[in-house]
Amino acid sequence: MAGEIKAVDLKLVGDLFGDGYVMDFTNRTYQEFFRDEVGVDIYDDAYLIDNANSKGKRLRAFMQKAQKGAIVKALNGLWEYRMAYLAGNEDSVLRSRERLSALIERLGGRPIPGTTTQTPEPSAPLRCGPAESTQVDLENEFMGLHGMDDAAQARGYAFERFLKRWFDAWGLEPRKAFKLKGEQIDGSFLHGNTVYFLEANWRNAQTGAGELRSFQELIGQHFEGARGLFVSYSGFT
Structure with missing residues (x-):
């Protein structure tokens, strides 16, 4: 198997x-x-x-x-x-x-009885994201992060919460942060039947290759078939 x-x-x-x-x-x-x-x-x-x-x-x-x-x-x-x-x-x-x-x-079986594929009405426009008001709220929340004090990693935690709400608005079924053998995982979400584990980094310094490799190794060792998303506010070296 x-x-x-x-x-x-x-x-x-x-x-x-x-x-x-x-x-x-x-x-x-x-x-x-x-x-x-x-x-x-x-x-x-x-x-x-x-x-x-x-x-x-x-x-x-x-x-x-x-x-x-x-x-x-x-x-x-x-x-x-x-x-x-x-x-x-x-x-x-x-x-x-x-x-x-x-x-x-x-796996080769038949669909569960009652499973249907919903087809939208031809005249109905396809909704491709959250409501405009939700997008405006998310934008305002993100802009508000710039004015936060980074003491005690407050802005970093607020960044994690913002990303969770952003994923939720787009229907990606986010999960909260958790720890795995002492290592912090900042959350996860589902997209296309694949689980993505999240690392969110809001620092003035750019993220180095070593942190990316460590995150990749952590996901590869413990979550077969899953993927990782590393979000760095200041970019990467």
């Missing part, structure tokens, strides 16, 4: 079904589900990585190791279970059906 399952796919599956607990499955019902729907024992040692025995971690290992046909069966079954699990409650994952269906189709 090398090269088939990307980091963005694993993230989607985790968002839909759970990273630790998987919906309301118990150990017994989880094992029965995979036995009946897929024909595998999800508690086999083949799906145990680094002694991470949670249901979500085993699902992640299964996604990385199993054959495409088995993954398609599991995803279809988990989707049906999720629909019953939500029981009419609001879906917190944007475009969940379309995104999971696209993954299933890429």
